[in-house]
Amino acid sequence: MHRTTLRRLEYFLLIAGFLCLAYVGSTTGRAYFYQSYENYKFNQTIKGQPATLEGYLRNLFEKTPEAPKVAGPTVEPPKESIPDADPGLVGRVEIPRLKISVIVREGADEDTLESAVGHVPHTALPGARGNVGIAAHRDTYFRNVRNIRKGDVIRMVTTKATYEYAVESMKIVKPSQVEVLDPTPQPALTPL
Numbered sequence: 060m061h062r063t064t065l066r067r068l069e070y071f072l073l074i075a076g077f078l079c080l081a082y083v084g085s086t087t088g089r090a091y092f093y094q095s096y097e098n099y100k101f102n103q104t105i106k107g108q109p110a111t112l113e114g115y116l117r118n119l120f121e122k123t124p125e126a127p128k129v130a131g132p133t134v135e136p137p138k139e140s141i142p143d144a145d146p147g148l149v150g151r152v153e154i155p156r157l158k159i160s161v162i163v164r165e166g167a168d169e170d171t172l173e174s175a176v177g178h179v180p181h182t183a184l185p186g187a188r189g190n191v192g193i194a195a196h197r198d199t200y201f202r203n204v205r206n207i208r209k210g211d212v213i214r215m216v217t218t219k220a221t222y223e224y225a226v227e228s229m230k231i232v233k234p235s236q237v238e239v240l241d242p243t244p245q246p247a248l249t250p251l
Contacts, residue, residue, distance in 0.1 A: 093174040097162040101151055104218050149178040150185060150217035152193060157203040167194045176200050182240055185215035185222045192240045194251040204250060213248055224248040
């Protein structure tokens with residue numbers, strides 16, 4: 060009887076392990092394809108071209124997929140060429156040295172943070188005077204942020220312009236320390 064109980068426990072743990080792997084795999088896969096498709100759509104919007112499923116699949120399966128275009132300091136494309144963008148889309152955050160390039164959506168709720176970096180509501184938008192707050196889970200899109208250094212460049216690419224910020228300081232804060240998101244007199248960016 061003892062042997063039967065151990066065998067059942069073994070099967071139970073094996074099934075639980077497979078279910079955990081399936082959950083992690085599906086979550087990671089969903090996030091990957093979401094980011095991939097949203098980056099494609101974002102690049103098409105900047106080019107003033109429509110985003111199609113056929114174009115995305117072609118882009119996805121090319122031998123040398125198109126890398127995200129990274130502009131230099133604040134570049135303004137012609138406004139008339141940009142179609143209406145997704146209203147929840149803020150842009151893309153890029154930290155070149157850390158090889159981070161992630162779509163930023165409005166909101167910091169769990170659903171948003173599962174698939175993108177979130178723009179913290181009631182903070183400034185990129186390009187506006189004030190403190191732009193963005194958030195992501197440190198074990199997903201901001202995993203490499205722990206390696207950020209003073210002087211690193213962080214870009215916020217929007218459909219209208221590219222804004223560059225230089226890291227001045229780093230500080231580990233508790234979730235309750237929301238004063239780091241207080242408005243500032245000059246443009247600033249606070250990744251959480």
